[in-house]
Amino acid sequence: MNVLVAGGAGYIGAHTVKALAEEGFEVCVLDNFSTGRRDFIRGHRIVPGDLMDKADVEAVFAGNTFGAVFHFASLIQVGESTRDPARYYVQNLVSSLNLIGAAVDFGVEHVIFSSSAAVYGVPHETPIAENHPIAPANPYGRTKAVVENILADYGRAYGLKSLSLRYFNAAGADPSGEMGESHDPETHLIPNILLSVLGRVPRLEVFGTDFPTPDGTAVRDYIHVTDLARAHVEGLKALMAGYPGGAVNLGTNRGYSVLEIIRKAESVTGSVIPYFAVPRRPGDVPVLLASRDKAESELGWIPRHSDIENILETAWNWHRKNV
Numbered sequence: 001m002n003v004l005v006a007g008g009a010g011y012i013g014a015h016t017v018k019a020l021a022e023e024g025f026e027v028c029v030l031d032n033f034s035t036g037r038r039d040f041i042r043g044h045r046i047v048p049g050d051l052m053d054k055a056d057v058e059a060v061f062a063g064n065t066f067g068a069v070f071h072f073a074s075l076i077q078v079g080e081s082t083r084d085p086a087r088y089y090v091q092n093l094v095s096s097l098n099l100i101g102a103a104v105d106f107g108v109e110h111v112i113f114s115s116s117a118a119v120y121g122v123p124h125e126t127p128i129a130e131n132h133p134i135a136p137a138n139p140y141g142r143t144k145a146v147v148e149n150i151l152a153d154y155g156r157a158y159g160l161k162s163l164s165l166r167y168f169n170a171a172g173a174d175p176s177g178e179m180g181e182s183h184d185p186e187t188h189l190i191p192n193i194l195l196s197v198l199g200r201v202p203r204l205e206v207f208g209t210d211f212p213t214p215d216g217t218a219v220r221d222y223i224h225v226t227d228l229a230r231a232h233v234e235g236l237k238a239l240m241a242g243y244p245g246g247a248v249n250l251g252t253n254r255g256y257s258v259l260e261i262i263r264k265a266e267s268v269t270g271s272v273i274p275y276f277a278v279p280r281r282p283g284d285v286p287v288l289l290a291s292r293d294k295a296e297s298e299l300g301w302i303p304r305h306s307d308i309e310n311i312l313e314t315a316w317n318w319h320r321k322n323v
Ligand code: UFG
Pocket: 076, 078, 116, 117, 118, 119, 140, 141, 167, 168, 169, 170, 187, 188, 189, 190, 192, 204, 205, 206, 207, 208, 218, 219, 220, 258, 281, 284, 288
């Protein structure tokens, strides 16, 4: 089956391209390379193009027959989304409307969308199950929630079958060392820790040491990108087998605090990692933990690569060779 992967040259997209190809899918990557990297998708079919350009998108669909569309392309910086919401709403919504609209117009049956735990906002209960209220705390999360609703409405009206995968904290790198996490600017914890070890960020800051958690730092649910990638393949197979779709969390249900991650990174890298405690980052919540019951019972998905040592070892393996 031929599948289109929009944003397939990015961090999670490229890992999924590899997983899809390993399962025998013919992959076509559509990316504008604003943040994606060609070296991550070497050997795969690439169509350079911008989802903001409706004609570009329709031309890709007109020249191919896709059995499914994966939608990874998105602006992802939470902080930036609060400073410049217009950019986030226009970019994330128009690109999604163009892509999903073309999927419907050209008769593609299945869409798999990169959503986020950011749709839940400040959790009322932990772990967070999919029926937790949707109340995003920033424009980034709101764009994800809107696209989830567009997909659900298009399903009811046009018969589109879709799956919105709500990622918790994606981390780690492909075991081959060929791909890893690289953003510019980098805002995520694990890459920043490793960049500080490599002397590439001047100082590692810990945002908030006064959270109501055992050590005062925020707790997150880190999920290995290889597990995320496999969930997309299993999600598509489930949709093809008649699964009605909807929204599913991808997390481990196990959390680590910022300080725990720093300690684990010290043992993986063999370095003492100095850090500076600074005030909380606006919008950060104390604890984010996924319930993964639905992913397991409905998609048969279980995280297999997400123990924290493996996440840090694979990330370090990539960072020290590539950054
Ligand atoms: N942190 C630091 N120092 C850093 C970077 C991060 O202390 O240099 C802290 C953050 O304050 C947070 C934790 O480390 O407490 C994790 O931060 P990340 O930026 O790695 O990840 P977030 O939990 O903030 O964000 C992730 C995804 C977002 C998503 C969000 C909510 O990257 O896309 O979860 O689901 F919106």
